Amino acid sequence: MKKIILTLFTAIAVLALAACSSTSGASKDKEITLGATAGPYTDMVNKAIKPSLEKKGYKVKVVEFSDYIQPNLALSKGDLDANLFQHKVYMENFAKEKNLKLSEVVVVPTAPMGLYSNKFKSIEEIKEGSTLAIPNDPVNLARTLIMLKDAGLITIKEDTNQLTASEKDIKDNPKNLNFKPLEAAQLPRAVQSADVAAVPGNFALAAKMDLLDALQLENMPDTYRNRVVVNTKDLESAFAKDIKEVVESKEFEEVIDKEFKGFGKPEWMKK
Incomplete structure (x- = not known):
């Protein structure tokens, strides 16, 4: 009987360790690094995007940049998973000039001229x-x-x-x-x-x-609104789809209406 009980406890312990290991691995897989330029777009990531991603189980790191060159270079090198700072014209011109493959995930509200x-x-x-x-x-x-x-x-x-x-x-x-x-x-x-x-x-x-x-x-036409950008190879990834879902959520729009007054909303938010 003691041997049977010991065997059962051992089996339970092994299963528990396996579960912990599995949870830890999932957590590691859901780490994400987002880059944005200093000011309103870093604020937008921190206030309107990061909290909802964390609710989805992500561990989110936000990197702030002071220029418009490094965010795309860091993205292409894999130091970032996504960035938020640029409009379509800039993204396409930069990608062509630097021979990068960049794609937009979703257009976000943007401070108008x-x-x-x-x-x-x-x-x-x-x-x-x-x-x-x-x-x-x-x-x-x-x-x-x-x-x-x-x-x-x-x-x-x-x-x-x-x-x-x-x-x-x-x-x-x-x-x-x-x-x-x-x-x-x-x-x-x-x-x-x-x-x-x-x-x-x-x-x-x-x-x-x-x-x-x-x-x-x-x-402002959507062409000049900022967008979340990823490397093209990651466009269909789970994290890119989760970012898009977060930005398209009711919670995101509520934060924009409260914290980012005057920002022009993209066409998809007006429908």
Whole structure:
């Protein structure tokens, strides 16, 4: 009888150890490292994505970057499983330039460009001949011109490609606005000197500006919204599908509405 009892206890112990080992292995398999640029997108990962992934059993590490180059390089080297900081145009150009295979998992709410002014309180108040500081890089310039069109400040030629619009595509400038091209990073300071400044959302937030103070926020196309990105080989992985499920959840949108006021939602969230 003692031998039988001892044998039973031994069997139970072996099964318990096997279960523990299995649980430990699953936990290790569900470790994930997410990268994001400093500021709102690191906050978005920490506040709106990480908690729900942890509920799914993941051990989540968040890595913060101060530039727009290292997050993709770290992803390609396997130091990250996914990152959040870039729009479609940047991702595709970077991947082509560096010969990387990157794919988007899901588009997220993004801080839009806005028209800011310390001199005017509305678009209608903008006076003829006012100086308007605008970005000097092609991508942000195109976004600015579409925003000015939507605000009724200019018209552009009918056959203009919204992704490549430039000053030569302006058809009418009824208020004779004086455009002053600047580096995008300088535009928050230009609010002090120019009559109006078009400031990209990430630079506005970095300068502690309130998005809701803008005279007008852009109606941003999804092409320019940030997305969660993975190496293409991981696009169908379990963790990529879980990230997509988290971002598409009701809990995610509730955090966005509470913590990220003024962020423009992608088309899939509006349906």
